[in-house]
Amino acid sequence: ELKVEQNPLFLSMQEGKNYTIYCNYSTTSDRLYWYRQDPGKSLESLFVLLSNGAVKQEGRLMASLDTKARLSTLHITAAVHDLSATYFCAADSGNTPLVFGKGTRLSVIA
Amino acid sequence: KAGVTQTPRYLIKTRGQQVTLSCSPISGHRSVSWYQQTPGQGLQFLFEYFSETQRNKGNFPGRFSGRQFSNSRSEMNVSTLELGDSALYLCASSWAGQGGYTFGSGTRLTVV
Numbered sequence: 313e314l315k316v317e318q319n320p321l322f323l324s325m326q327e328g329k330n331y332t333i334y335c336n337y338s339t340t341s342d343r344l345y346w347y348r349q350d351p352g353k354s355l356e357s358l359f360v361l362l363s364n365g366a367v368k369q370e371g372r373l374m375a376s377l378d379t380k381a382r383l384s385t386l387h388i389t390a391a392v393h394d395l396s397a398t399y400f401c402a403a404d405s406g407n408t409p410l411v412f413g414k415g416t417r418l419s420v421i422a
Numbered sequence: 423k424a425g426v427t428q429t430p431r432y433l434i435k436t437r438g439q440q441v442t443l444s445c446s447p448i449s450g451h452r453s454v455s456w457y458q459q460t461p462g463q464g465l466q467f468l469f470e471y472f473s474e475t476q477r478n479k480g481n482f483p484g485r486f487s488g489r490q491f492s493n494s495r496s497e498m499n500v501s502t503l504e505l506g507d508s509a510l511y512l513c514a515s516s517w518a519g520q521g522g523y524t525f526g527s528g529t530r531l532t533v534v
Contacts, residue, residue, distance in 0.1 A: 345523070354512060355525040400465065409455055409478045410514070410523065412465040 314339050316403050318413035325391045325420050333386040333416045335401035344384045345402045345410070346375050355400065358386075391420045424449065426515050426526035434532045440501040443529045447494050447515030453477075454496040455523070456488060459510040468511075471496050472518070503533045 315338040325331050335344070343362055347355040359368045361377035361384060368375050372395065374387045384401055396419050402412045427446040435441050447454050455478075456468040467480040471490035488498040494515075500507055510530050514523040 347525075352530075354527045355514075357524065360522070402465075407477060409467040409470050409480070410457075411467070412457075414464045 314341065314403060314405060314408065314411045316401060316411050316413040318401055318416050321414055321416060323416055323418045325388070325418065327392055327420055327422050328390050330390065331388050333388075333399055333401075333418075335384040335386070335413055337382050337384075337403045337411075339382075340405060341379075341382070341403040342405045343403065344377050345404075346373075346384070346386055347400045347402065349398045349400065349415070351398075358399075388418075391418075393420050393422070396420045426513060426524050428511075428513055428526035428529050430529060431527065432530045432532075434534060435503050437503055437505060437533055439503050440499060441503060441531060442497055442499045443511055443513075443531075445496045445498075445513035445515070445526055447496070447513075448524055451515040451517050451524075452494055453516045453518055454490060454494065455514045455516075456496070456498050457512045457514065458482075459512060459528075460508075465512075468498065500531075505533050507531065508533045 317336045346358040349355050359375040364379040366377045372389045377384045398415045398417045400415045402410045404410045429444045453472045455470040457465050459465045469488050470478040474490045485501045490496045510528045512528045514525045516523045
């Protein structure tokens with residue numbers, strides 16, 4: 313059974329600082345996803361990572377995937393207040409449904 | 423290109439009632455998945471429909487059911503509502519249920 317664990321679950325960052333969110337998954341997975349959710353809103357797709365060593369970047373966010381370690385990271389560079397949200401990683405394999413981590417609630421403070 | 427449309431956006435129901443939620447996927451997408459999101463349990467998978475057939479089912483009681491129509495629109499039904507069914511219900515559409523998921527805005531269900 314595929315399980316996904318994220319840490320930390322809560323993160324308070326100062327503006328301008330860097331930090332990394334970690335996502336471990338328990339079994340072989342075909343795809344790793346990162347989503348952003350603002351309070352009361354739906355899930356916004358950020359990245360889909362398909363292969364070992366994949367790295368994708370969008371603005372201040374960069375996601376990477378290490379399939380051997382079953383680990384994905386979401387790195388935040390020079391945080392700004394607009395990045396405050398909850399970030400979820402999720403994984404699936406074959407025709408199995410998406411399994412989500414519990415989310416990381418990020419708060420960027422001045 | 424229209425996104426995933428969920429209706430209604432908000433619902434308030436009384437315990438014991440039943441409710442039907444609707445999800446219209448992106449045009450051309452054949453897979454619709456449903457998730458329940460609560461503060462305590464996070465995002466939990468309910469079921470997935472692909473070409474009108476249920477392809478996967480999560481660990482929820484039989485009070486939760488769904489279906490998909492020939493135009494790929496999907497409905498989920500919850501019967502005999504309980505207070506614990508209060509949640510944000512999200513649907514996601516994809517072309518074939520393998521990657522490229524787009525989520526709708528959700529239906530916020532409150533059971534009183």
